[in-house]
Amino acid sequence: MQNLTKITWKKVKCDKYEIRYSQKKNMKNAKKINCGKNKTSLVIKKLKKNRKYYVQIRTKSGKKYSAWSKVKTISKR
Numbered sequence: 323m324q325n326l327t328k329i330t331w332k333k334v335k336c337d338k339y340e341i342r343y344s345q346k347k348n349m350k351n352a353k354k355i356n357c358g359k360n361k362t363s364l365v366i367k368k369l370k371k372n373r374k375y376y377v378q379i380r381t382k383s384g385k386k387y388s389a390w391s392k393v394k395t396i397s398k399r
Contacts, residue, residue, distance in 0.1 A: 325370065327396055329377055330363040336381035336388075343377045345370075347393060373397075
């Protein structure tokens with residue numbers, strides 16, 4: 323079985339979404355993933371089992387980024 327986790331969000335008007343995730347709540351050494359404006363979900367691969375991950379999302383419109391969302395916790399079992 324692969325180590326996959328799917329995250330979803332509500333669609334808003336923007337040019338793209340930027341998602342970051344980390345094993346640390348302060349997002350130190352976070353990995354970032356960019357998604358197109360028509361996406362409302364993302365599958366994150368290669369997560370370690372029995373670990374907690376923290377996820378945030380923000381949007382980009384033109385040259386401006388929104389603030390990061392509140393930190394959400396996901397557990398990979």
